[in-house]
Amino acid sequence: MGPRTNREILTGGKKYHQRQSKKFGVDEVVFDKSSRQEYLTGFHKRKLERKKKAQEFHKEQERLAKIEERKQDRDERQRNFEEQLSQMKAAKGLALDVAGESDKDDSDNEWTGFGETEEGKVDDDAENLDASQDEEELKGILLRKQVYKIEDPQVLGDAVVDEETTVVVESLENPYSASLAQRSLEAAAKANNVSLEKLEEVLEKSINRAKKYAIVCGVSKPKPKPQKKKKFRYLTKSERHANNAKAKLNKMKNRKRD
Numbered sequence: 001m002g003p004r005t006n007r008e009i010l011t012g013g014k015k016y017h018q019r020q021s022k023k024f025g026v027d028e029v030v031f032d033k034s035s036r037q038e039y040l041t042g043f044h045k046r047k048l049e050r051k052k053k054a055q056e057f058h059k060e061q062e063r064l065a066k067i068e069e070r071k072q073d074r075d076e077r078q079r080n081f082e083e084q085l086s087q088m089k090a091a092k093g094l095a096l097d098v099a100g101e102s103d104k105d106d107s108d109n110e111w112t113g114f115g116e117t118e119e120g121k122v123d124d125d126a127e128n129l130d131a132s133q134d135e136e137e138l139k140g141i142l143l144r145k146q147v148y149k150i151e152d153p154q155v156l157g158d159a160v161v162d163e164e165t166t167v168v169v170e171s172l173e174n175p176y177s178a179s180l181a182q183r184s185l186e187a188a189a190k191a192n193n194v195s196l197e198k199l200e201e202v203l204e205k206s207i208n209r210a211k212k213y214a215i216v217c218g219v220s221k222p223k224p225k226p227q228k229k230k231k232f233r234y235l236t237k238s239e240r241h242a243n244n245a246k247a248k249l250n251k252m253k254n255r256k257r258d
Contacts, residue, residue, distance in 0.1 A: 051234060058232065 004012075189195070214220045235243070 047234070055232060 211220070215222050
């Protein structure tokens with residue numbers, strides 16, 4: 001048998017490949033058209049889902065950070081409250097000690113009452129003189145006299161207290177003087193052509209004008225405007241390529257330096 005030609009060699013290789021493929025063949029490949037269609041057309045949908053999940057993750061992190069911050073503030077307020085409470089208790093203890101010492105000194109110098117005359121009565125002339133002086137001093141529409149009597153003397157025990165006590169009470173507020181001051185204020189405002197209804201508005205404008213003038217003069221600094229929170233967004237394809245190129249360039253520069 002003569003040498004094999006190239007055609008025969010190539011044909012033999014093809015037949016060998018066919019035999020091997022049949023020997024280790026692959027089962028029939030069946031494609032699900034609906035799944036394939038969903039995969040090919042669902043890139044944008046899946047991208048939106050990833051974006052939504054990322055936003056939810058960031059919101060959850062912010063919520064947890066706020067909770068932790070509020071917890072720290074609450075703990076700090078609790079510590080301050082406990083410190084103030086301990087200080088107040090210590091001060092109260094010192095005050096009780098001082099009060100106990102003063103009560104002890106007062107008990108040594110206890111008052112035993114007025115002395116009686118030979119007839120066994122208190123001097124009536126002195127009482128009448130004090131009553132007349134009280135009547136002369138009680139003047140004015142805001143002064144009124146109140147008398148307190150002891151109905152059950154047994155409640156007092158050994159305490160030395162008068163059976164009848166007279167107290168002069170003076171009111172802190174005088175409606176007549178308040179109305180008089182209001183009328184005088186209205187008269188002064190009318191004389192100076194000032195409207196009391198627009199007083200708060202004019203005062204607020206004056207304060208704002210003074211603040212602006214202070215900023216112009218350099219006495220105070222203007223309040224910084226609150227910066228808007230940067231909206232979260234995904235990088236575009238071109239931006240990702242640009243960032244990757246910059247990162248690769250920086251790596252190459254660092255390697256050259258090393």
